[in-house]
Amino acid sequence: MSVAPWRSAIARALHQNRSLIYARYLQLATVRTNGRPANRTVVFRGFLEDTDQLKFITDARSEKVEQILQKPWAEACWYFPRTREQFRIHGRLILVGNDNSQPILQKARYATWQQLSDAARLQFAWPDPGKPRTNNQDAFAPPPPNSIEPLANFCLLLLAPVEVEHLELQGEPQNRWLYSYDHQEWSVKAINP
Numbered sequence: 384m385s386v387a388p389w390r391s392a393i394a395r396a397l398h399q400n401r402s403l404i405y406a407r408y409l410q411l412a413t414v415r416t417n418g419r420p421a422n423r424t425v426v427f428r429g430f431l432e433d434t435d436q437l438k439f440i441t442d443a444r445s446e447k448v449e450q451i452l453q454k455p456w457a458e459a460c461w462y463f464p465r466t467r468e469q470f471r472i473h474g475r476l477i478l479v480g481n482d483n484s485q486p487i488l489q490k491a492r493y494a495t496w497q498q499l500s501d502a503a504r505l506q507f508a509w510p511d512p513g514k515p516r517t518n519n520q521d522a523f524a525p526p527p528p529n530s531i532e533p534l535a536n537f538c539l540l541l542l543a544p545v546e547v548e549h550l551e552l553q554g555e556p557q558n559r560w561l562y563s564y565d566h567q568e569w570s571v572k573a574i575n576p
């Protein structure tokens with residue numbers, strides 16, 4: 384598979400911003416079940432092998448999951464502070480949960496779980512996110528989950544882009560490109576900033 388043309392711009396931005404741990408955080412917007420927007424920060428975990436799909440992780444019990452099941456459309460907004468550029472990545476989300484029967488995706492879900500730190504894995508054993516907090520502090524110190532076998536509520540979340548907009552503030556004047564996926568092909572055009 385040849386990688387999408389916007390991938391080299393993202394790879395370059397990741398490289399030039401590699402000293403900033405938070406350059407791997409981006410905002411991911413979904414649509415609430417009432418049609419209004421929802422937005423949150425997530426960690427970029429690389430691309431799914433042999434695809435242009437961005438990998439994230441999330442908890443099946445979190446609100447975004449219900450939103451995604453109802454409407455898979457999403458937009459990520461990713462700002463790289465060192466190089467002063469923004470990517471807006473628009474596409475469909477694919478949830479890979481415990482019950483996903485596609486071997487490649489289930490394998491990727493397992494591999495992603497195994498690559499997590501113990502602290503990151505532990506969060507999936509915490510009480511239900513978004514539910515009222517109780518005084519039971521022990522609930523947040525559960526036994527460490529198995530590092531090989533993901534907990535059932537652990538989801539791999541994939542974003543399959545169909546449009547990527549890249550804005551570079553550096554340069555006089557600024558640069559802005561629009562990449563679009565149509566008829567299984569990417570095209571790119573320069574647009575006004």
Ligand SMILES: Cc1cc2nc3c(=O)[nH]c(=O)nc-3n(C[C@H](O)[C@H](O)[C@H](O)COP(=O)(O)O)c2cc1C
Nearest residue numbers: 408421423424425426439440441442445446447448
């Ligand atoms: C720096 C940072 C990184 C985060 N990374 C993730 C992540 O990778 N996955 C995730 O589901 N939530 C992550 N969160 C928490 C989300 O922003 C959000 O609070 C949570 O997922 C619940 O969102 P929801 O109610 O819309 O589902 C992160 C938060 C911060 C501040």
